[in-house]
Amino acid sequence: MPSLLYDTPVSFVIRKLSGNRLLRYPEEQPRYGLAEASQSWDVLSGARVQEETDKRDTEAAPAQITIVSWYGASDPENPQNWSFWKKFWVFFVILYVSVGVYMAASIYSAAQEDIARTFHVSSMVSSLGLGLYVFGYGAGPMFLSPPSELPSVGRNLPYIVGMVIYVLISIPTALAQNIGGLLFLRFLQGFFGSPLLTTGGASLGDVSNEFNKPYAYYSLAMFSLAGPALGITIAGFSVPVLGWRWSLWEIILATGPGVVLLLLLPETSKATILYRRAQRIRKLTGRDEFRAGSELEAAQTHMISRLYRSIVVPWRLNILDPSIAFTSIYCGLVYAIFYSFFEFFPLVYGSTYNMTLGEIGLIFISIIVAVSLAGIPYALFTHSVVNKSIKAGTPMSPESRLLPALFASILVPSGLFIFAWTSRPEIHWIVPTIGTMLVSGNVVIIIQCIFVYITMAYPQYTASLFSGNGFVRCSVAFAGVLWSQPLYYNLGVEWSMTLMGCCCVVCVGGIFALYFFGHMLRAKSRFTVANKGA
Structure with a gap:
């Protein structure tokens, strides 16, 4: 059970509160043979260190760098080696939250006629609530998806930040008193719901081998079309009985639990997992030579380039x-x-x-x-x-x-x-x-x-x-x-x-x-x- 919590947002809180005494990683265990486990790691000489870091403007690089990697082919922290249930959990969380965000697009459709009558606008204007939402989650990735060269960010942080803002925005959306505010908030909903829709496939790919990746990607593509269909099916029965605002409250009911699930989602990015491992090893050994390969790549890429x-x-x-x-x-x-x-x-x-x-x-x-x-x-x-x-x-x-x-x-x-x-x-x-x-x-x-x-x-x-x-x-x-x-x-x-x-x-x-x-x-x-x- 503890292994299911490693590298989840909840695990960071538990480790912080316990002074890193709970949910310890292998290298933090007493008598762990770090030297033996790292025998296959690459060591860069001083010349190669300078070559790899010549674009850095910060502190000088150490004379020698040891590239932190996996502890062998069966390293349990490698997402490819996770248990069936841990991989299943990743699929469940990603697909559940994705369906919730996609459902929210079409849920609005069942309320369009009532919205047009309430705010005295044409049916085309009321349909903007659907169109702007879809446009929002198309525009979001250009600004919210983290560059792959930033291992310190990982995949989970944009997911959680985006979904928390998404759920908070959904409250005033359901309470909107004018059509302009409603349409603007619908755009923001789609915009902040986009990180998981964009990068969710990468998370599924992280835990799938070469042969299973096509099935993983298809499952997400399938849910991207099935989600809107399910949303309007639900709203088709609820809106005539409970009113058009209820369709917007249903968005919170559908996506709110997703925030909790994301707090229990393990980080799947290999670059980020190894980056955090390198941080722990530097702290344990007091030696600055241990680096993740992704750190060197990040040092060579400037913000303007990203x-x-x-x-x-x-x-x-x-x-x-x-x-x-x-x-x-x-x-x-x-x-x-x-x-x-x-x-x-x-x-x-x-x-x-x-x-x-x-x-x-x-x-x-x-x-x-x-x-x-x-x-x-x-x-x-x-x-x-x-x-x-x-x-x-x-x-x-x-x-x-x-x-x-x-x-x-x-x-x-x-x-x-x-x-x-x-x-x-x-x-x-x-x-x-x-x-x-x-x-x-x-x-x-x-x-x-x-x-x-x-x-x-x-x-x-x-x-x-x-x-x-x-x-x-x-x-x-x-x-x-x-x-x-x-x-x-x-x-x-x-x-x-x-x-x-x-x-x-x-x-x-x-x-x-x-x-x-x-x-x-x-x-x-x-x-x-x-x-x-x-």
Whole structure:
């Protein structure tokens, strides 16, 4: 049981109050053979120390540095070696909090009509509460996600700080007395809820081996679409009975426990775990030569460089590399279509099939079913093709990992066309619902495959690519929320959905071009060339 608490925020409090007598780490135990355990650690000579630290402007580096690493291949502090239950706990906390934040986006949708009447605004203005929230968690990563070069920060600190502010902001949001304040606070909710949505996948990857990482990442992608569907299902029954403000209080009920869970979440960043180990060893030995490798990397990177990488590099990548720009726009389009469902469903199922708000909420359960079913062929592809190639020593190219997206890109417009032309009173509601299942189930496949592609194609820019892709994706989704109602009222469900389907058809050509010719584009990319010369 004590091992489950190591490196959690709660453990720091316990250790502080007990004077480090409780929850001791291996090197703090009496008669622990630190010298023997560290025999495999690298030792840098004075010349290499100077080479590694020549950019430091602070205190002089010691004449020799011992790089603190793991105590062998079976070191229990290495996240890869954690027990099944400790890894399960990481998955549970990350997925629970992620679902809560994603649910909060759509919970608002069930209250839009009441909010419009209460504050005497148009339905488009009230829909901004959904759009600004989505835009907020797309913009947040550029400013709130810590650079990987800062091991002192780790993953948990941004999670906890962001979620505490998120929950506190949710209180005045539920009490807002004017539309301007409500919309501004909704944006802030999304903004401060973003750290876990952005870095949660990294936490899951930290505790997963090479073969299980695709499943870990898919679980987070699946919950990112299932969460909004679950949120509006709940609100569909509660808002008609308890009023629109109750939907905003439900956000606190859903995410508040997440703050407590995060206090019990162990730090998963290897760089941060080793950094803290080096700190303890320096304190125990009184010798300054023990350093984590991540400390040397952090010393070589200035704050201006970190800000440039967080804010400028994502835009340069999207503007100057056509393949990256396409992946961002395509993810944005399918994400916008998904979020447009939260505007279309009440209009279509409410007016065409005369369903109540609660019954419309139940329709969204089909999305949860769809994203779950879509995971079956993706898991088979990962097990039978991806992992098999890795075990054989012949890893697949980034373009080959796009194979599931080829099929998914065809099924998304197909689902849109089905929804568009079967949403009629004389056709049973299950038929258009099948169309939306084809869309939502394959949207998650497209996004997942693109994330894998950009990670493999440009590994040195992974953080910037995720940040830029997330911002573009959520910005287009924000626009998708706004264009939904004007499209519906001006073109009708048939032609509005057909228009979006045609946009997806154009992107089918793009994803096939990336699959067959992506390696040629990467060879000519200035970013790939720069990396080769680094």
